[in-house]
Amino acid sequence: MKNRIRHHVNPLSILKEHHFDGFDNLYDIVVDIGAFKGEFIAGLLEQFPEHNYIALEVRARMAQYLRKRFKEYDNVVVFDGDATRNLKNILLPSQKAGAFIREIYVNFPDPWPKKRHNKRRIITKKFLKSTEEWLDPRTTWIFQTDRKDLFDDTVAILDECNYAYEFFDAPPYGVTTDWENAKVTAGQKIYRMRFWVAAPERNVAEDKKSAYENAVAERLAGAVAFVILTVLYWCGTDDGH
Numbered sequence: 162m163k164n165r166i167r168h169h170v171n172p173l174s175i176l177k178e179h180h181f182d183g184f185d186n187l188y189d190i191v192v193d194i195g196a197f198k199g200e201f202i203a204g205l206l207e208q209f210p211e212h213n214y215i216a217l218e219v220r221a222r223m224a225q226y227l228r229k230r231f232k233e234y235d236n237v238v239v240f241d242g243d244a245t246r247n248l249k250n251i252l253l254p255s256q257k258a259g260a261f262i263r264e265i266y267v268n269f270p271d272p273w274p275k276k277r278h279n280k281r282r283i284i285t286k287k288f289l290k291s292t293e294e295w296l297d298p299r300t301t302w303i304f305q306t307d308r309k310d311l312f313d314d315t316v317a318i319l320d321e322c323n324y325a326y327e328f329f330d331a332p333p334y335g336v337t338t339d340w341e342n343a344k345v346t347a348g349q350k351i352y353r354m355r356f357w358v359a360a361p362e363r364n365v366a367e368d369k370k371s372a373y374e375n376a377v378a379e380r381l382a383g384a385v386a387f388v389i390l391t392v393l394y395w396c397g398t399d400d401g402h
């Protein structure tokens with residue numbers, strides 16, 4: 162039988178830095194940290210083709226694969242390197258320009274179970290604390306894992322940060338990846354939560370309103386106004402003749 166050896170990259174040793182000015186529109190942005198083969202983004206794209214997507218993948222060869230996979234899509238960009246080093250530089254310009262960072266996914270991240278390797282995890286206290294300072298409280302992080310130890314450690318980190326969280330059961334929008342499917346087939350339980358910067362300005366009703374939805378609502382209101390004005394005009398014309 163062939164040995165399957167999987168090499169983990171130490172993200173802390175990858176010092177590459179990126180900056181992203183943003184997309185050429187203000188539609189909502191969805192981020193996938195550790196995008197791997199891009200199946201999760203592909204699943205979301207089918208349901209939400211109007212959103213913009215940012216794939217972050219530390220393994221340069223996977224990032225190259227992702228660029229090829231999504232080369233037809235103007236609304237998908239891929240960055241290699243350590244996501245925790247680059248997140249602010251990649252997202253803040255868009256957020257400042259008025260785009261809504263809708264969701265940041267951290268799906269099945271490498272667990273780095275040894276205590277001395279914990280700092281290589283994507284979600285660390287240091288990283289989350291740094292994001293509290295600039296991230297819009299309406300942005301939702303989604304964290305999914307089959308590792309109870311990693312999940313519990315992440316909850317403990319959230320308890321020490323200015324983040325609120327809640328657990329949930331089903332895959333978001335029904336989208337899963339081969340990775341998740343393999344874990345489920347092997348009988349493993351999946352742990353899921355969403356979290357966000359705890360702040361009074363996070364308004365759950367407002368959450369649902371994105372720049373995109375507002376734009377659609379505006380266009381609809383414009384169309385309705387046009388129809389009403391046209392009807393009024395023709396009624397007026399009929400009266401006059």
Ligand SMILES: C[S@@+](CC[C@H](N)C(=O)[O-])C[C@H]1O[C@@H](n2cnc3c(N)ncnc32)[C@H](O)[C@@H]1O
Pocket residue numbers: 170172194195196197198201217218219220223242243244245267268269270271282283338339340341
């Ligand atoms: C276990 S795989 C999960 C893949 C995918 N998210 C899924 O659910 O199918 C974890 C992925 O995260 C990537 N990764 C690990 N640390 C990272 C970091 N600091 N920045 C970006 N990607 C990272 C790995 O290279 C790998 O592709």
